[in-house]
Amino acid sequence: MQQNTEPLIFERSSPGRRGHSLPACDVPALPTESVLPAHWQRDALPLPEVSELDVVRHFTRLSQRNYSIEHDFYPLGSCTMKYNPKVNDVAAGLPGFSFIHPHQPESTIQGALALIHGLSRLIMAITGYANCSLQPAAGAHGELCGVLMIRAHHVKQGNPRRKMIIPDSAHGTNPATAAMCGYTAIEVPSSERGTVDLDALAVLLDEDVAGLMLTVPNTLGLFEQDIVEICRMAHAVGALVYCDGANMNALLGTVQPAALGLDVLHLNLHKTFTTPHGGGGPGAGAICVNETLEPYLPVPLVKEADGVYAWDEDRPDSIGRIHSFYGNFLNQVRAYTYIRTLGAEGIKRAGDYAVLNANYLKEKLRGAYALRYDRTCMHEVVFAGLKEKAEGVRTLDVAKRMIDYGFHPSTVYFPLIVPEALMIEPTETENKDTLDTFIDALLAIAEEAQTAPELLKDAPVSAPVRRLDETSAARRPNLRWQPPRQL
Numbered sequence: 001m002q003q004n005t006e007p008l009i010f011e012r013s014s015p016g017r018r019g020h021s022l023p024a025c026d027v028p029a030l031p032t033e034s035v036l037p038a039h040w041q042r043d044a045l046p047l048p049e050v051s052e053l054d055v056v057r058h059f060t061r062l063s064q065r066n067y068s069i070e071h072d073f074y075p076l077g078s079c080t081m082k083y084n085p086k087v088n089d090v091a092a093g094l095p096g097f098s099f100i101h102p103h104q105p106e107s108t109i110q111g112a113l114a115l116i117h118g119l120s121r122l123i124m125a126i127t128g129y130a131n132c133s134l135q136p137a138a139g140a141h142g143e144l145c146g147v148l149m150i151r152a153h154h155v156k157q158g159n160p161r162r163k164m165i166i167p168d169s170a171h172g173t174n175p176a177t178a179a180m181c182g183y184t185a186i187e188v189p190s191s192e193r194g195t196v197d198l199d200a201l202a203v204l205l206d207e208d209v210a211g212l213m214l215t216v217p218n219t220l221g222l223f224e225q226d227i228v229e230i231c232r233m234a235h236a237v238g239a240l241v242y243c244d245g246a247n248m249n250a251l252l253g254t255v256q257p258a259a260l261g262l263d264v265l266h267l268n269l270h271k272t273f274t275t276p277h278g279g280g281g282p283g284a285g286a287i288c289v290n291e292t293l294e295p296y297l298p299v300p301l302v303k304e305a306d307g308v309y310a311w312d313e314d315r316p317d318s319i320g321r322i323h324s325f326y327g328n329f330l331n332q333v334r335a336y337t338y339i340r341t342l343g344a345e346g347i348k349r350a351g352d353y354a355v356l357n358a359n360y361l362k363e364k365l366r367g368a369y370a371l372r373y374d375r376t377c378m379h380e381v382v383f384a385g386l387k388e389k390a391e392g393v394r395t396l397d398v399a400k401r402m403i404d405y406g407f408h409p410s411t412v413y414f415p416l417i418v419p420e421a422l423m424i425e426p427t428e429t430e431n432k433d434t435l436d437t438f439i440d441a442l443l444a445i446a447e448e449a450q451t452a453p454e455l456l457k458d459a460p461v462s463a464p465v466r467r468l469d470e471t472s473a474a475r476r477p478n479l480r481w482q483p484p485r486q487l
Contacts, residue, residue, distance in 0.1 A: 065464055067408050069081055069082065069083055069084070070083075072406060072407060072408070072434075073407060073408070073426075073430055073434050073435075073438055074408045074427075075402075075407060075408065075409075075410045075424045075425065075426065075438060076408065076410060076411050076423075076425060077221070077380045077381075077382065077410060077411040077414075077423025077424055077425045078171075078219060078246060078247070078380065078411060078414075078423065078425060079271070079411065079425065080246075080249055080268070080271035080272070080379075080425060080427055081427070082271075082274060082427035082428065082429040082430075083274065083429040084274050084275065084276050084334070085274060085337075085338065085341070087337060087341060088274060088275065088333075088334035088335075088337045088338055089334070091333050091334065091336075091337040092330040092331075092333045092334050092337075096111055096112075097111075097112060097115075097329070097330060097333050098330065100112055102325040102326065102329075106309070106310050106311065110308070110309055112329065113302050113309035113310070113311075114304075114309050115332065115333060115336055116134060116302045116326065116329075116332060117302040117303075117304055117309055118336065119134060119332055119335060119336040119339070120132040120133075120134060120286075120301075120302070122336070122339050122340075123267065123286055123288060124288065126252065126253070126256070126339075126347065127245075127248075127256055127257050127258055127265055127267070127288045128256030128257065128258030128259050129257075129258045129265065129288035129289055129290055130258075130289065130290050130291045130294050131288070131289055131294045131297060131301070132286055132287065132288045132289075133145070133286070133287050133297045133298050133301060134269075134284070134285075134286050134326070134327045134332050135285075135287075135298050135321075135322055135323045135326055135327045136266065136284075136285030136286065136287055136322065136323065136327060137282065137283065137284070137285060137323055137327060137328055138268070138270070138277075138282070138283035138284065138285050139173075139244075139245075139246055139266060139267075139268040139270075139271070139283065139285055140173045140177070141285050141322065141323075142266030142267070142268075142285030142286060142287045143173055143174070143177050143213075143242075143244060143266050144177050144180060144181070144322075145266070145285075145287045145298060145319070145322050146242045146264040146265075146266050146287055146289075147164070147177050147178060147180075147181045147183075147211070147213070147242060148181055148296075148319045148322075149264060149287075149289065149293045149296040149297070149319055150181075150210055150211045150240045150242060150263075150264065150293070151181050151182070151183075151210065152296045152317065152319050153240065153292065153293060153296060154210055156317065157238075159207075159238075160210075161183075161207075161208050161209060161210035161239075162182075162183060162184055162208050162210070163183060163184050163186050163206075163208050163209045163210060164178035164181075164183040164184070164185055164186065164209070164210055164211055164212075164213060165186045165187075165188050165201070165204055165205070165209055165211070165212045165213070165239075166178065166185050166186065166187060166188070166212070166213045167187070167188055167189075167190060167196055167213075167214065167215075167218065168187050168188065168189050168190055168415075168416075168417050169190055169194070169215075169218055169219045169220055169415040169416075169417055170213060170214075170215060170218075170219065170244070171215060171219060171244060171246065173244075174213045174215075174244065177213070178213065183210060186204055186209075188200050188201050188204055188212075190220075190417060193222070193225075193373065193375065194218070194220045194222045194372070194373035194375075195218065195222060195223075195224050195225060195226060196214070196224060196226065196230055198226055198229065198230070198233075201230065201233060202233065205233055205234065205236075205237050205239065206237060207237050207238060209234070209237060209239045210239060210240070211234070211239050211240040211241060211242055211263075212230065212234050212239060212240075212241045212242065213242045213244065214227070214230070214241060214242070214243055214244065214262070215243070215244040215246065215247060216243050216244075216245075216247070216251075216257065216260070216262070217247045217250050217251070217378035217379060218247075219247075219414070219415045220372075220373060220377075220382050220415055220417075220418070221247075221358065221377040221378050221379060221380035221381055221382055221423075221425075222373060222375065222377060222378065223250075223378055227260045227261070227262075228260055228261055230261075231260065231261025231262060232261065235261070240263040240264070240292070240293070241261065241262050241263050241264075242262075242263065242264050242265075243257055243262040243264065243265040243266075244266065245257065245265045245266050245267040245268065245272070245288075246268050246271060247378065247379055247380075248265075248267055248268075248271075248272045249271065249272055249350070249351060249354040249379045249427070249428065250351060250354055250355050250378035250379035251351060252272070252347050252348060252350055252351030252354075253344065253345075253347045253348025253349070253350075253351050253352075254348060254351055254352075257288075258288070258290055263289070263290050263292060263293055264287065264288065264289045264290070264293050265287070265288045265289075266285055266286065266287050266288070267285065267286040267287075267288065268283065268284075268285065269283070269284035269285065269286055269331055269332070269334075269335040270282075270283040270284055270331065273334070273335035273338045273339060274334065274335070274338045275331040275334040275335050275338075276331070276334075282328050282331065283328070283331070284327060284328045284331035284332060284335065285327070295315065295317040295318070296317055296318060296319050297315065297318060297319075298318060298319055298320060298321055298322045298323075299312070299313050299315050299318045299320065299321055300312050300313045300321075300326070301315070349428075350428045351428070352428075353428035354378075354379045354426075354427060354428040355377075355378055355379060357426035357427065357428065357430060357435060358377050358378065358379055358380050358381050358424075358425065358426055359376060359377055359381070360426075360432075360435060361381055361424055361426055361435060361438075361439065362377055362381040364439045365381075365383065365439060365442055365443070366387075367387065368386070368387055368442065368443055368446035368447075369383040369384075369385065369386060369387055369422065369442070369446065370383060370384040370385055370386065370387045371383060371384065372384040372418045372419075372421075379425055379427075380423060380424060380425035380426075381423075381424055382415070382418055382421055382422070382423045382424075383421070383422040383423075383424070384418050384419055384420055384421065384422075385398075385419065385420030385421075385422060386398065386420075386446055386449055387446075388446075388449075388450060390449035390450055390453050390456075391453055392453065392457065393449045393453045393456050393457065394420060395412045395413065395420040395421065395422050396412055396413075397449075397453075397456035397457055397459065398412075398422060398442075398445055398446075398449070398456060399412050399422070400456070400459040400460050400467055401445045401448070401455065401456045401459040401460070402441065402442075402445070403459065403460035403462070403463050404459050404460050404461055404462045404463075405441035405444070405445070406441075407438060407441060410422055410423060410424050411423040411424075411425075426438075
């Protein structure tokens, strides 16, 4: 087809600001081939012809259906979906942070290196550890790093060992990490109080155990009251204790994990220190160690001498690099901003409110929902479903009904050792009015379960998408993208 090469003429015959006619604007029409070679062109897709306004409205409506922390409360247990302050994003968007590159000479990124060094020191002050690396990209990555360091320590001692002890209430990443590092995962049961059974642990501990992987507070939202004794028992056979710090919210400013005897701790900066995660990721991890494991930290670390910062690669016992560069730097900027904004007093108050809010929910809902472990909780509370079992109503139905009340569903069926588990973490960023509204919704749902259970079984009824067939989705997932059908 012959291309039109005639210039486009835009005539302006009306007078200008001073009464003069404006000149014509010549815009030559470029042939398509001159812009895009023919072999790169394709036939037009069968897309509907709609106006720009219709397109904008369509995608705006879709975006309004998304649920986010800026819409309402996330009652997700163990996920710590709390508000990310805007000042964090302002700091991360500063050109001196956002426009630098990891391959730049050290002399040109002194501010970034100083921030990494400073954040490490702040985290060390909060946790009590001897050193810290911010290189892990997220919590599970930090967990892998921690267990790799435990393995490196035992190899250095000439005794690699083969077993890793893990509680039955642990995050699923714990046994996966142990297996990735070459260990056999050995399960230790929980006691009637929801914490590690010391008698069972004593039977399992021997000189082939490399370590224990604990979560403190644990995934039931309970503090391991015997943690000092557990660490002593492990150390007595030469094992080390790894701590999953996903629940550090509850301990901020009150407990330093290093003082409990825990040898290595990972932190989720995207949980504890308000950097985005999940759909708003990426996450960020930190790995903290005592003097025993300090030589094995991944390289590089940031060192400082006479006010000058530099990468420290000279660490012969290091497990090596675990990230292509040095972690997710802009989330480190966000975490640094958050800690410096709150200060020591504010950090402790955040931990206090995390515990207070969870116990407030527990006491307000105990009449309607069952408690498997009825004791003071920490940052989250785990219910064992409805207190009065309704005909055929399950925890999943309660969670789906939350959608109709305007709330994101809670975590359900975890930990696995709690039947019909309903896990709720209010975080420290929610105020009492929000918590009371959520409590009223859960009380209403519990009443509906007794008087009109079909409302829960049919839920959600107000969402754009009704309840999906999860069994079919799991057995026959649609994993292939297919082009739109020709109209």
